[in-house]
Amino acid sequence: MTEKILILGIGNILWADEGFGVRAVQALQQGFDFPENVSLVDGGTQGLGLIPYVQEADTLVILDAVDFHLPPGSLVELSNDAVPAYFGAKKMSLHQVSFQEVLALSELLGKRPENLYLVGVQPELLEDYGGSLTATVRAQLEPAMQRVLAYLQTHAISARRKQEDPGVSGDALALANYELQRPAPDAACRIGDARFLNLREAGHSCA
Template identity: 30%
Template sequence: MKILALGIGNVMFGDEGVGVHFMKMMSENYEFSSPEHTLTFLDGGTMANHLTPIIAGYEYLIVCDCIDANGGLVGDVYFFDFEDAPNAIKWSGSAHEIEMLQTLQMMDLLGDRPKTKIIGVIPKRIEPMSFELSS
């Protein structure tokens, strides 16, 4: 199985880049190997629709990005199937979130979206020209 671990976000906007920072940390600090599966880590930045042909080449997708959630607190992490997103989840945690949501929905219409899991993190700050994550 071909698995894509995709970090989404703009690293120039503080916590907005949490998905990219997380995937970079995972790829630099851990080794994954399997005779049956391949795992690719990718910095998807804020490319959204431009990622469609890349994502379509995989059988399984894990997306890490900012989200917002009713009742959620800064730093809370949610993990869920894209098809079964909890009602509390709002796709407004970042400046580009709607684009990634729309990209995945568009892939559904075309039948190209692989099975998808979401790792969603509620950000503390989204501010221009801050390359670092908050504590």
């Protein structure tokens, strides 16, 4: 029976480095052709909605921004039981709490991937609503992809580099287009609503 492999990027592209996992999956999908038994999914912040995808996989590869308490841009790899254990111990955002539940409920329902592999990056900036990846974290997209490709080779899976592709999430949310279309920080406040957060008193320029 052919092994089913799911490469899943999770996170929120609207909160700067929080979107690393999604951007990494997009880059893999845009840059490489994979065999039919390998699926790439932009999981975003779907939480429990990811259970059917996870249960179908024999091997689950996760890309995400994770707080390892390391210098920004650091990459860390975790495997198998260390993955749900780390999500449970190091909650950086709500989607990580819900993804821990996805793994637990998948097992409770009788089918969890036999193999788990996580490539996580230490974020530099999260509180930048509408902001893109920082340069520090963006520089780790290619190294993260190479680690995923190396892991796939241990499962006898080879990917072929290609020239271009429309992307997992469509053109509107592709990284290059997102950069071109989003407003500058002085045109759209990215850290909250000044009417509620008293940003002027705190020294922020958002009106």
